[in-house]
Amino acid sequence: MEGNGLPSLGRVKLTDLAPSEGVPSESFKSSVTTLSHSLAQYSAAIIQFPVYDGALLRSGLDSARLYFHQRAACPSAELMQNNDSLEWCRTSGYYTDAQGWQETYDYRPGLTQVEPGNEMEIPPAGLPDIYAVFGKASRIILDAISFSLNLRSSPFTEILDNVPLRSREISSSVLSVCCYGRPSFHGEHHHKFAQEDSQLAMYTSDHEHQIDKSLITLVKSDKAGLLIKDFHGRWILVDGDLGPQDAVVYPGLALYQATAGYVNPALLRTEVNNIQGSMYGRCSLSFKLMPKSMTSLNCSEMRAAGHGVDVQFQLPVPVDDFMQRSPSTDQLFNRPNFQNFSLSTSQEGSIKLRRRKNNSSTKPLPPSKRLRLEAQRVLKERVQDIADKKGIKLRFCNLKDCESHIHRLDSPCASTRMEIGWPPGVPFVHPHDLPNKAKIGFLEAYEPGWSASHDIELSLTEPGQVGQQSTN
Template identity: 75%
Template sequence: MAGNDLPSLGRVKLADLIPSEGLASDSYKLSVSTLSQSLAQYSAAIIQFSSSDGALLRSGLDSARLYFHQRASYPSNDMIHTNDSREWCKTSGYYADPQLWQETYDYRPGLTPTEPNTLEFPPGGLPDIFALLGKAARNILDAISFYLNLRSSPFSEILDNVPLRNREISSSVLSVCCHARPSFQGGQHHSLPQDEGQLVMFSDNDHLMDKSLITLMKSDKAGLHVRDFHGRWFLVDEDLGPQEAVVFPGLALYQATAGYVNPALLKTEISHMQANMYGRCSVAFKLMPKSMTSLSCSEMRAAGHGVEAQFQLPVPVDDFMQRSHPTDQLFNRHSLQAFTFPTAQDGSVKPARRRKNSSKCKPLPPSKRLRLEAQRVLKERVQDIADKRGIKLRFCNLKDCESHVHSLDSPCATTRIEIGWPPGVPFVHPHDLPNKAKVEFLKAYEPGWTETNDTELSLTEPGQTNQHTANCDSKMLFISVLFFP
């Protein structure tokens, strides 16, 4: 990343991220590259809206300030909620978390009443803001998919219908939040860290990760800190313009992209908020997957990306949302690297590649070495052939493709012929091929591979290697007992 580092948080116009039919424009490619590089370095980016959309967001913040200011000093017990993961897709209306000195109003279409009752009026403009930020979040998600070389709208199956069908409840939510409102007495009932009478930033143990796919946030005051690629915390909303909002990826996108897109690690600063009568208000749209679907990496595999073992099986969304996700397992894994976004000379975005771990380690098992070789050849040779011929690789399922290889009318027959796929080898991701088929794949695309590699060793499965060693040990033990009692 050294040669492509952005000097600061990337700024992208939303209008430049709206896809159009036909070939991608230069402005779209440049915007995707800037967005992606910013997400890689800073886990966040700044999205610039039109002047009319910016006015809508600012009016929403003004309405939010007045809404929370007129709330009672201390909420009733039924409005005090902690972060209950079981309720992740059911939150609606007002609730408070005194431990974080935070109040929230969740607008969730299909669940939140559209007509306010006579006792309380919610913040204004929420349906319009929900629609604006929801569309923006989907365009941003499609831009990330374009960079990753996925098909168009690859996550549509796990997203809500647009518009929602009758009696459907939105999984995505618009959260209007207020931090550290001085008239809110909830925080005074809990011990918060203090420094010379002023509230200070939450400690490192209080950092959070959204479980969304994409989150868009607009605040009226700076205070959102995000950890960058180097582990440093920085303030992302300090220099936001009136038409700008912050976007950052969440845990669901991390899971759906097999770890290629790191989730943002967040914490909110509430220092010096006591001098402000309204506290810090924000509106945040969280693009969430539907609860009855699963997060699968099949699209990543189909696009030719390597998928590690922990991402191989689909994960039910509801289970994923209720599960804890320790940050040390996400950010301290040697195999997980932030993705980079190089741009070719013609302006096109190259497929993402993970950095290799340079640390010395034990020799890899033969089958794993063979698998890594196959993945390398796929990226360096096969993908290059497909790109030059304008072919988008769509791999089959191994079980289904066993019959395809013997038919000229199969769905993958034309693609196999055009890219020179070896005869008799199923058209599946090399990662999933049997070892013998991997060897045939390597012979076809890597001239001289047989001469420079020990084919017999590569064909040996790890279990077979261990069994062979065990058999040899048993024979030696038998001979020792026989001749040296």
């Protein structure tokens, strides 16, 4: 990065970011300031792990190189899985992207990958230990970001996996072992051809950039090649000067949503010009701290801290729906100018990201649409959770038919309604299809404290008004 004439990324020790009881130490405040400033300027920072963790990460990269090197060139079609066709929280095992010359092995605690032929996949070595190291570090970093935003301690605990996982739980967070441009993947002839073709010098999913939907991502690579777009719209090589104990951290789209846009997700791409002549390609360990599938991303913690929350962030977003969307990054924020954001330094020196007031009038969602979205969220969170615990598969009725079902004891849905506590008099159909009056009954049954008057009035206050109230 220094060769590009650009300032260096913030570099902090993980041990300095670890919270402790009482008044924050000077090293903690200084590290949080460095981390926050680096994320604001470059959407990335460098984390220095303790010596013993650094040794584990290096051995993990050695194991990754050997794992991919021993695999067959150009695997058979039955082994070339595409994780886009699977649930985002159920990927596990070996995947390939032949067009992008990328191979990935996903490790997800609670889920064991079985290859065709009922043979167990033998993973790279040390993944459980590396997962634990990255998982603990990512939570420490997330809490440090929360501190810089004046949020309470561990504000995102409710949307994260249990530590440790409960019985039969599957981790939402995932550790991915990746390999780019392995010469033996397509054979030596194809590899040389790709190196000569300038159009294949960069390969990402859209040949421009990609964006993680994680809260935060930690990456440790054996060769430089990760580029992230900075505050000014320039592509910065962020892993060009990593030490043996260093890893790169950058925010994802879920954190952008949970902080009402105060923390921007990183736009990234991978360069592979520097792997020519390498027999192993470029290997990396990537840990994505993900929210749980049966939760929602909401900005209640940001409002409680006095931050202004725009209309687009005021309604909770079910995590499953959020992960299945394909939002345009141009609609999320305007790079490279970042006209919606500014940096301000508090008296204690911590960097905070604050949204400038938007002068354009924002029209709140109509009550009927807010009611529908709230009912869908409760179905995802409350009703589905009850059904899962009881082992019930929800099969909703047709609205017209079920209007007669609710008055009969022998109706097809009577037992299901009784077991999950479906409100009396409300047809057993998807809340999206219920009349508004029935939606209200549905919400009152499953959302304690909810009423028709509780129409999220506070969250519909204009961002400027919220900021003014907190200032007063």
